[in-house]
Amino acid sequence: MKLLVTGGAGFIGSNFVRYMVNKYPEYQIVNLDLLTYAGNPENLKDIENAANYKFVRGDIADREFINGLFQEEKFDYVLNFAAESHVDRSITDPGIFVQTNIQGTLALLDAAKTFGVTKYLQVSTDEVYGTLGETGYFTEETPLAANSPYSASKAGADLLVRAYHETFGLPVNITRCSNNYGPYHFPEKLIPLMIINALHDKELPIYGDGLNIRDWLHVEDHCQAIDLVLHKGRNGEVYNVGGNNERTNIEIVKTILKHLNKPESLMKFVKDRPGHDRRYAIDATKLRTELGWSPKYNFDTGIEQTINWYLNNREWWENIISGEYQDYVKSQYGDRLGVE
Numbered sequence: 001m002k003l004l005v006t007g008g009a010g011f012i013g014s015n016f017v018r019y020m021v022n023k024y025p026e027y028q029i030v031n032l033d034l035l036t037y038a039g040n041p042e043n044l045k046d047i048e049n050a051a052n053y054k055f056v057r058g059d060i061a062d063r064e065f066i067n068g069l070f071q072e073e074k075f076d077y078v079l080n081f082a083a084e085s086h087v088d089r090s091i092t093d094p095g096i097f098v099q100t101n102i103q104g105t106l107a108l109l110d111a112a113k114t115f116g117v118t119k120y121l122q123v124s125t126d127e128v129y130g131t132l133g134e135t136g137y138f139t140e141e142t143p144l145a146a147n148s149p150y151s152a153s154k155a156g157a158d159l160l161v162r163a164y165h166e167t168f169g170l171p172v173n174i175t176r177c178s179n180n181y182g183p184y185h186f187p188e189k190l191i192p193l194m195i196i197n198a199l200h201d202k203e204l205p206i207y208g209d210g211l212n213i214r215d216w217l218h219v220e221d222h223c224q225a226i227d228l229v230l231h232k233g234r235n236g237e238v239y240n241v242g243g244n245n246e247r248t249n250i251e252i253v254k255t256i257l258k259h260l261n262k263p264e265s266l267m268k269f270v271k272d273r274p275g276h277d278r279r280y281a282i283d284a285t286k287l288r289t290e291l292g293w294s295p296k297y298n299f300d301t302g303i304e305q306t307i308n309w310y311l312n313n314r315e316w317w318e319n320i321i322s323g324e325y326q327d328y329v330k331s332q333y334g335d336r337l338g339v340e
């Protein structure tokens, strides 16, 4: 069984690669990653020499390269984690989101169709559903109503995946997760950014009134869900993955400050994100009842484990925020990156 995991050097992708390499020694896992600013080979240092693991550097939107890779490797499963993922960046530079998230997905779908796969799994996001008011939950039937260029690009990709199933009969699944947290989270996102700023006694920028709500999901629970959907998901189906842990941003920041024994005076309310979605909350009943998913983390233990991970892995994030990160990656991995 051969798996292509794209974006496997990113936060969720690397956690998933590690999970699969350890759980399925009999599978061959190929990690394809472009190593943009958010992809980091250091995330997988502990398994990089595993017999069932291989790293390839490349761009999912490079059709010629993708076709060559599919022809050579003959993948059984394709899991697309590769994406530009940061909402704030999509507001200043939407073009790269369309290129990677839409053109990249299209190139993978075409290759999957041409060379044949047992399953194509698209890792998507609850942000495609837009925003909720104070009540209600996103289900798989909630209409798509993306509000940011990022979520619009993910929604576009989801519709292509759906279309390749309906039109060409490609065996596909789409998973839509809520906000992930855990080890190796890139420090532009709320939780790692706040931990690192607090450790430096720097201000913690809270957008708007800080009462926006996110539904936090531990990345390992997300990995388990994707494993289940990959093996047991019904073709053509969408599965929502949510932690059932709704928190306001202020609650998150206060929790982090408390764990680190830092004062709340570090919180600074700043200009709101344009188009800022108010609330995300996921109904994951389908995943639980149909596929038997049950998350093992509750938020209190998960956030504590995550904060401790950042305390114990300073070198990992100091290399990233030092600005010397790209040079560092090149010096460590330059000769071993595979396809350029």
Ligand SMILES: Cc1cn([C@H]2C[C@H](O)[C@@H](COP(=O)(O)OP(=O)(O)O[C@H]3O[C@H](CO)[C@@H](O)[C@H](O)[C@H]3O)O2)c(=O)[nH]c1=O
Binding pocket: 085, 086, 087, 088, 124, 125, 126, 127, 177, 178, 179, 180, 188, 189, 190, 191, 193, 205, 206, 207, 208, 210, 212, 213, 214, 249, 273, 280
């Ligand atoms: C970076 C940052 C964020 N925020 C707020 C904005 C959001 O309400 C909340 C979380 O922000 P972010 O960490 O950027 O995550 P968010 O926009 O929710 O999107 C994340 O979660 C999505 C899933 O819901 C994923 O699809 C995205 O790729 C991922 O980036 O915290 C702040 O108040 N201050 C900040 O400095």
